[in-house]
Amino acid sequence: MSDPSGAQARNPLYRAGFAVTERRDLWWMEPLLTVLGLGVGFGYLTWAAFLGNPEHGHYGPYLSPVYSPPVYEWFPSIMTYLPAFVSPALLILWAPGGFRATCYYYRKAYYRSFFLNPASCAVGKPWEKYCGETEFPLVVQNIHRYFMYLAVVILAFLWYDALKAFTRDGPKDYVAGAGSVVLLLNAVFLSLYTLGCHSLRHLIGGYLDCFSTCPTSKLRHTAWGGVTCLNERHMLWAWVSLGWVGFTDLYIRLVSSGRLADPVLF
Amino acid sequence: MPEQRSFRVFRGDAGGGQMKEYTVETGPGMVVLDAVHQIQATQAPDLAVRWNCKAAKCGSCSAEVNGKPKLMCKTRLDDLPADRPVEVRPMRTFPLIKDLVTDVSWNYEVNKKIPPFTPKPNGEWRWMQEDVDRVQEFRKCIECFLCQNVCHVLREHQKQPEFFGPRFFVRLAALEMHPMDAADRLDLTHRQSGVGYCNITKCCTEVCPEDIHITDNAIIPLKERVVDRFYDPVRRLLRKLFRR
Numbered sequence A: 001m002s003d004p005s006g007a008q009a010r011n012p013l014y015r016a017g018f019a020v021t022e023r024r025d026l027w028w029m030e031p032l033l034t035v036l037g038l039g040v041g042f043g044y045l046t047w048a049a050f051l052g053n054p055e056h057g058h059y060g061p062y063l064s065p066v067y068s069p070p071v072y073e074w075f076p077s078i079m080t081y082l083p084a085f086v087s088p089a090l091l092i093l094w095a096p097g098g099f100r101a102t103c104y105y106y107r108k109a110y111y112r113s114f115f116l117n118p119a120s121c122a123v124g125k126p127w128e129k130y131c132g133e134t135e136f137p138l139v140v141q142n143i144h145r146y147f148m149y150l151a152v153v154i155l156a157f158l159w160y161d162a163l164k165a166f167t168r169d170g171p172k173d174y175v176a177g178a179g180s181v182v183l184l185l186n187a188v189f190l191s192l193y194t195l196g197c198h199s200l201r202h203l204i205g206g207y208l209d210c211f212s213t214c215p216t217s218k219l220r221h222t223a224w225g226g227v228t229c230l231n232e233r234h235m236l237w238a239w240v241s242l243g244w245v246g247f248t249d250l251y252i253r254l255v256s257s258g259r260l261a262d263p264v265l266f
Numbered sequence B: 001m002p003e004q005r006s007f008r009v010f011r012g013d014a015g016g017g018q019m020k021e022y023t024v025e026t027g028p029g030m031v032v033l034d035a036v037h038q039i040q041a042t043q044a045p046d047l048a049v050r051w052n053c054k055a056a057k058c059g060s061c062s063a064e065v066n067g068k069p070k071l072m073c074k075t076r077l078d079d080l081p082a083d084r085p086v087e088v089r090p091m092r093t094f095p096l097i098k099d100l101v102t103d104v105s106w107n108y109e110v111n112k113k114i115p116p117f118t119p120k121p122n123g124e125w126r127w128m129q130e131d132v133d134r135v136q137e138f139r140k141c142i143e144c145f146l147c148q149n150v151c152h153v154l155r156e157h158q159k160q161p162e163f164f165g166p167r168f169f170v171r172l173a174a175l176e177m178h179p180m181d182a183a184d185r186l187d188l189t190h191r192q193s194g195v196g197y198c199n200i201t202k203c204c205t206e207v208c209p210e211d212i213h214i215t216d217n218a219i220i221p222l223k224e225r226v227v228d229r230f231y232d233p234v235r236r237l238l239r240k241l242f243r244r
Helices: A029-051 A090-101 A104-113 A138-164 A178-194 A198-206 A215-231 A234-256 B032-042 B105-112 B129-140 B146-150 B166-176 B186-191 B203-207 B214-231 B233-242
Strands: B003-013 B016-026 B062-065 B068-071 B086-089 B096-098
Touching (some): A029 A090, A138 A198, A198 B214, B068 B146, B129 B166, B203 B214, B214 B233
Antiparallel strands (some): B062 B068
């Protein structure tokens, strides 16, 4: 029988070591694709953020999500106090970057693919020591909800940018270019990702034990149901929104540099 | 059409063992447990295997088929590649008794550490469907302990003394979210259950034969409740102000 202290006698089948497994399927494929996907997505956005010239992210009413909200325009003097390597985009991207870095889905993705902790289920790990998210620095992941609050605020600005992208010479002059649709889809995808957040799901109603006790708790149950619906596809929206943010920035860069024409749709 | 298929089954005990080859005549719709029974009936009467219902409801026949934690009664042979022998091993996380049987009694010791359902005093015993739905999912657990077996915190790091494991996070979540329960288990969840060790890599969810969304619906909500109580200064302040 088991030792009551909880210490287990090692099963004689136990073999330790990185990638030790009896699995025969392509278990390494998912972490490999994740490394490639996150490498390309975050690699591009980091490159875009460090380029440092906001003019490349502007074209007419279009504003790249990398530069939105334009904090550097509201407080131009702030840039003079910062080191030269800090681009205007970095004033903004730390917030959505922190939101994604502490997101429960991305945690799964990078713990598996970058930290091999573990690379896949029932596959050996290269690490012997393990403290999970109980100690610094990973205990800081608990800050996720604060990044979520910031991400929701930034999302409001991205919706403003998306709607503004349908205007030209004023709020009543509606023109839809391909870029307007790109920016609109960017706001939609980011909303589907942000509003499916696990922390939001908890704060909006998940913390309640009883949904039927008062009228507001019923309202919260409806909201919780909506967030749950999005949360079930959180991984999908995490990838789609990440890819689309990069595509949106690239599109506006190409249009503003004259390498791509922005067709007027209607 | 009957078809001959090769199986490699672990034979041995805590002292050691080896994989032994058997050939079994298989038919349509057969599952791994059927083949193991046929080996037991015709070739190895001393082969030890734990099973009960053969309907994925008792959670007894947990094993590792081709290296993946699975219920043998729910793993169809036609879902496994036919060009190589089917390998059947016991769960690796628990002490081995014999052949495919492991000692899972540690789990029952963990269960005793969780305060049971404690009804609210003078509570009205009426609850609405929306309150039932969330905790009902957790009632599907058949205690097969595949989630415990695959969890790397237990499997690789042997944190049994300080980590309850996914099965018991499901139980904690079921009790914590229960609308009729009055006990507070958040301190236990934070300080004793080791929920912080979980790095949400979702292997428990992947292997659950009852499709319980262990990570999304039990562990992450528990982590969020722990954040509410122990890490979020604003929620703390709000709780003090509104005495919630």
